[in-house]
Amino acid sequence: MNLKQYTKEFSYNLRLAYPVVLGMVGHNLIGMVDNIMVGRLGSTELAAVSLGNSMIFIAMSLGIGFSTAITPIVAEGDAEKNDTKIRSAFHHGLFLCTILGLVLFGVIVLAKPIMEMLHQPDEVIALAKPYLDWVAFSLIPLIMYQGYKQFADGLSLTKYSMYAMVMANVLHVGMNYVLIYGIWIFPKMGIIGAAIGTVISRIFLVMFMHIMLSRRNDLKHFFSNFSFEEIKKETIKKIVSIGFPSAMQMLFEVVLFTASIWLCGNIGRTSQAANQIALSLASMTFMFAMGLSVTSMIRVSNQRGLQDYKKLIVVARSIFLLAIIIESVFAIVFVAFHQFLPHIFLNMENTIQLTDNTEVIEIASKLLLIAAVFQISDGIQVVVLGALRGLQDVKIPMYITFVAYWVIGFPISYYLGEYTSMKAAGVWVGLLAGLTSAALFLYIRFNYLTKKLIKN
Template identity: 80%
Template structure:
């Protein structure tokens, strides 16, 4: 096969991917906006948001990971022209997402004592607790929104979630501005104001998605007669069988990054703040790969529904190649601007915080150099995971990700971070190791499965 077979797929991949990417970037921007606006209050407030969000990200990963099961079922049914299968997957998927959102809210609130057990700074914990309660509540509308998003994505209608996120971000910045700093008649609420901004913007996202999708003529059939009578044991079982391993895959990675936050917190407040800055920037670039992962899942599911396995491989490799090119560009940008980017997150005019802030910037700059390399591995592993989900292969990838992140990655992070002078940089070298192992073995799994599919034809 020649190179042009892959590059000619780029245009369609990008057309499908860019709304997903912008939507994913929008999700990350909600957190980054909180970090930038709260960072102006001080490094303790920034560390508190970082600690609170570390628990939220764990719960969010389960919700988002689980919801991805809806997309391949709908995309495959769409290629087959099976509207009743699409309707069933949507209704049952949305029901499961709502139940899961409520469960995750309860779990995060009950998990608050973990912060004390992890020996985080006391002043950081005190600020983090009320912030956490409100952001935990926002998980309910967030996971419900995912139900609508995965339905639309499965039908290759990727623009609507982008519109929802853009609207949510504008609303979020506006509410944050009023409530964090106490503008006009509004009280000055600090980081609790940031949490309320997140809650309101996420409720608005769900309302927006329901209204815009239900009014589309070709989708009205899927919204008519929404009732519990539609809940079917067989569809629930199929979504759960795909959703739980997918949730675990995402959980293993997010908990690894959360553990990095806690390890950096154990090293010190400045290391934790620096980790949050580098993680915010790396998360932003990672969303481009996450967007391509969704495209990978949609397009592979379509080809699977059409039983066109040779084209399936061409489509998959074109997406993998595009992800590598994009992540290399970001890596070069990180290297070029590693000393400049951390300044965006801190108020350098605050003389009382100057010593702390200079240390935060010094550590964050080094972390961005490691992030430049690891995001290439991260990009590869996430698009290959998307392709495997498109093939509805989720159990073996779940084991691969567990071994890569927790047998390889975490022990290296722990040892280099806490037992050597590398500190936060050592923690991030461990992340790099885990992601690289995952990328290699997931690709080998995809290669094995697609060869097997072609051999059976």
């Protein structure tokens, strides 16, 4: 196999991936903007947003993971030129995403007492609870938006989610600024202002997406005459059979990262803030791999629909290679700027917070060195997962990710964080071990399945 056959796929992969990447970065920016603006209020406020968002990320991972079931069915229908299959996947998917959004909102509101059980600082919990109520509500429009996004992605129309996300982000930054700090006629609301800003921007996000897609002439027939009579039990079963394991895969990873927030919270407030900074930066670079993962899912689904399995392998491997190259560049950036990057998040002119902030920067710069290595593993595992979803193989990868993150990764994080002098750095070594195991076993699975497809 020569390298050229993979590299010639790069330009199409990037064309498909870059709008998804920018949309994902936009998703992430909503949380990052909250962190930066709230960080100016103080480390207790930053820890409260971090704690609240840790619970939101768990719910969000279920919603986003579940919604990915729509894309491979739509992409396969697109390759087969089967409009009925596409319409059915879209309508059923959006219906299920709306129900899931409502359920997750209810679950998060009821789950607030968990904060006390996690032995988080009292002053952090007091601020986090009202913040959580509002941000939990924003899950309803967010997961409905995912239904639209995955439908558009399946048709290779990846730019629409990018446009919607850019518009929502501009609105979010403006709303946050006036509501957090109390500008003009608006009261100073602190972290509640950040939460309300998130709700408003996410409602507009789903509205932007609906308007843009429904106005396209070639898509109008997918939006007309929706009725509940069209909802069929067997289609719901098919989407759930792909969506549930996909949601679990994402949940296992997100809960592992959430556990790192809690473990660092147990170590101390400065470790928790440092962990939040390193996570924010690593999450931003991870979005590039996530964009390639969606590309992987779309292109593998298309080739599966066309039953061209040799081309499927070339396409998938070209995406894996691209992910390794991009994440390696970010690794170099993290190593080169590991002492400078944490300063973006903290106000070093605040003399009252100076001792805390200096300690936070010292810990965060160590974590970024570990993050430099682990994002390569993270990139590989997520693009291979995308390819496996494109093959509609979700059950075995669900078990693989569970073992990698919870049988290998978490025990290492827990032991090194709680019982050695490595503290927060030890927690991150565990994350690295889990992600590397997942990348290795998922690739073995992909290799096995594609060889089997060609043989048959």
